[in-house]
Amino acid sequence: MSTTTTQATMPQQEAGLMRRYLKMLWADKFAFCAALFLILIILCAIFGPMLLEGVAAKQNLRARNAAPFTFDRGFLYILGGDALGRPLLARIVVAAQNTMAVSAGAVAGSMIIGSTLGLIAGYRGRWHSEVIMRLADVIMSFPSLLLAVTVLYVLEPSIGNLILVLAITRIPIYLRTTRAEVMEVRQRMFVQAAQVMGASNLRIVVRHILPVVLPTLLTVATLDFAFVMLAESALSFLGIGIQPPEITWGLMVSQGRQYLTTAWWLAFWPGLAIILTTMSLNLLSSWMRIALNPTQRWRLEIGSKSNG
Structure with missing residues (x-):
């Protein structure tokens, strides 16, 4: 009977926790708007290519470098047309998928590998920590953008290689953060109690x-997502990132730079998408840093009660 009651109350507790975080998010209006914008970008990345890929690739030389905010060619040309007459709005929506895929893949890969190595280095100690930390020092000795440029000049520029290179360059961030956190947490009473009760090392680390x-890792990942997206845009701008006919926001900026004096909107709108996305990620990261910290969460809870 008690087991059934416990199982029944778990969804209620999760729903209550979700409402609590939503109230705290609503208390920070900037973070709330940032979350809404990021949800819009995610929806564009998921459904944009299915709906607009054909339109984004269709050339119309009559609309070559069409000015923005002219409605005679339809709503998709509200942001103007590119050098081949393709609607910029449709191309920005379609490009969101590759931009988000590269950033998410690199952040997920680096966080998984880096946090795993950090857990080992922080909990096991001794020579495990020395070997892993020297590996991090080797990676950090190379400037991340320079390392990415060098590798991508040797390898074929593709989505997979771009994710791999960017993930490798970001591993030390998660490794060092995780190791520092683990070395502090392993001294706490509940970890020592689990050790005394005979729990295995794997169970102690995971549970x-x-x-x-x-x-802490999620907060770092949110900030790192913005950095990786800017790095991908820089590589695409240099011509060694995603190659046509694939498209990203950085590649669109690169393609529009030669028209800055005559058709500024070709580079402005995808650049604005990059700026707004990174700004939203930074705002949401600041909110997460407070919301996930029990000692600082009261600020948002007071704000949510006053707004309520």
């Missing part, structure tokens, strides 16, 4: 240490 470290 007791990782949940404490995870909020």
Whole structure:
């Protein structure tokens, strides 16, 4: 009977926790608007190519470098047309998928690898930590953008290679953060109690240490997502990122730079999409840093009660 009651109350507790976080998000209006914008970008990345890929690739030389905010060619030309007459709005929506895929793939890969190595280095100590930290020092000794440029000149520029290179360059961030957090958490009483009760090292790390470290990693990942997206845009701008006919926001900026004096909107709108997305990620990261910290969460909870 008690087991059934416990199972029934778990969804209610999760729903209550979700409402609590939504109220805290509503208390920070900038973070709320940033979350809405990021949801819009995610929807564009998921459904944009299915709906607009044909329109984004269709050339119309009569609309070559068409000015923005002219409605005679339809709503899709509200942001203007590119050098081949393709609607910029449709291309920005379609390009969101590759831009988000590269950034998300690189962040997920670097976070998984880096946090795993950090957990080992922080909990095991001794020579494990030395070997892993020297590996991080080797990666950090190369400037990340320079390393990406060098590797992508050797390898074929593709989505997979771009994700791989960017993920490798970001591993030390998560490794060092995780190791520092684990070395502090492993000294706490609940970890020592689990050790005394005979719990295995794997169970202690996964069940007791990782949940404490995870909020910090998620906050770092949100900030790192913006950095990786800017790095991908820079590589595409240099011509060694995603190659046509694939498209990203950075590649659109690169293609529009030669028309800056005659058709500024070709580079402006995809550049604005990059700026707004990175700004939204930074605002949401600041909110997460407070919302996931029990000692600072009261600021948002007071704000949500006053707004309510």
